[in-house]
Amino acid sequence: MDAMATGREEAAAPASLKAAQEARGARRAPLDGVETVADYGDPAAEYHALRHACGLFDRAAAGRLEMRGEDRLRFLNAQLTCDVKSLVPGAGRYGFFTSVKGRVLADATVLALDDRLWLELPAGRAGAIREHLQKYVIVDRVVIEPLAEVLPLGLVGPAAGELLAPLAPAGETWAHAAGELAGGAVRAVREGRFGVPAFSLWVPAPAAAEVFDVLLQRGAAAGVRPVGWRALEVLRVEEGRPRWGRDFGSDHFPQETGLEEEAVSYAKGCYLGQEVVARIHYRGGVNRHLRGLLFAPGTGDPLGRELRLDGRAVGTVTSAAASPLLDRSLGLAIVHRRAVPGTVVEVAGGGSAEVVELPFARPAASG
Helix, strand or coil, X not given: XXXXXXXXXXXXXXXXXXHHHHHCCCEEEEECCEEEEEEXXXXXXXXXXXXXXXXXXXXCCCEEEEEECCCHHHHHHXXXXXXXXXXXXXXXXXXXXXXXXXXXXXXXXXXXXXXXXXXXXXXXXXXXXXXXXXXXXXXXXXXXXXCCCEEEEEEEXXXXXXXXXXXXXXXXXXXXXXXXXXXXXXXXXXXXXXXXXXXXXEEEHHHHHHHHHHHHHHHHHHCCEECCHHHHHHHXXXXXXXXXXCCECCCCCHHHCCCHHHHCCCCCCCCCCHHHHHHHHHHCCCCEEEEEEEECCCCCCCXXXXXXXXXXXXXXXCEEEEECCCCEEEEEEEEECXXXXXXXXXXXXXXXXXXXXCCCCCCCCCC
C-alpha cells in the first residue's frame, strides 16, 4: 500500500501550512468563492518568478478522490473522455467527466498508482463527482472515497524541474513518481495544465508546511518564491488556458472548451456521453469556441461583460488580465462562431476587443 494513500476526506490547507504562508506575508482573498492565498504582497514579483524562475503555491482547494478495486480502470474508463484503461502505474491522463447529454461535468486528472487511482478535480467538485460515479457502481469491484491526507503543491516556471531534481519525473505529461522529501513520502507529477514548465508535488497534509519551507529555502538563490492566485491568473490568461467553473462548465461540450485535443480520445471505447461527443466530432461541430480577446485601450475592467457583434450577443468575458508579456489587456471567452478570429466585437458598457485564435501570438524574443 502506498504510504501516502490513506486519506478519506477532502480538506482545505492545514493550519500549519497556512501559518507558514502567513509568516511569508500571505494575503488571502476568495477566488471563485474559495478562500486562498491571493498574493504575498508583490504580485508583479510573483509573476516574474513564474516566468523566469519558479513560483510555489498550495493547491489544497483542489477536489481529490481515490479509487480502489480490481475494476477501477475499466469502470473509470467508462466515465471519462480520455483513455484510462491503458494506464500503467506512473502514468496519468487528463479528461472530462461528461453527462449523458455530452456536457462537461468537470475536468479531471487521473494518476495511476500500483493499486489505486488518484483523481484531481476542480475545487468543490469532488463530492458531486463522487455522487455521480456512485450511481454507476452496480456489480463493479470499485471503492470511491475522498482523499484528504495528501494534497498537491504547485511548482510553475522554468526552474521548477531543477528545484525538484532528482524527484522530477521524466517522460510524458502527467508522468509521476514517488520519492522522499523532508523525511516523508511525496509524489511528483509532470503537469500539463499551465502552458509552461510545471510540476505538482503531492505531499502528506501534516508535512505540507515543512515541505513548503524546504522548497523555498532550497530555491532561494535561484529566485524561487511563493506565489498567489493573482499572479497565476495572469499567467493562465496569457497562456490561453481555460478553467472549469470560470471559462467553461456544465453547459458546455468538450469541443467548446479549447481542450478537446488533450482531453478527448476518439479511439477508446464507450463512456457516458460518448455518443453525443463523437457525433459532434464526426458529423457536426459546435456553434461556440474558446477564443482569446485583445481589448482596446480604455475598455476598462471587462470581466463579466457581454460581447456583441452587429448588436447581437456572442459571448461573455469570463477571464481577463493585464498582460506584462503582451503589454495589453487580454481575455478569454467562449464566443459564437460568427465572431471569427479577426473580428472586432463591442464590449458592453464601452470599449471593444479583437477576437483571436489561441494561444496568443507572442512578441519577438518573448519568454
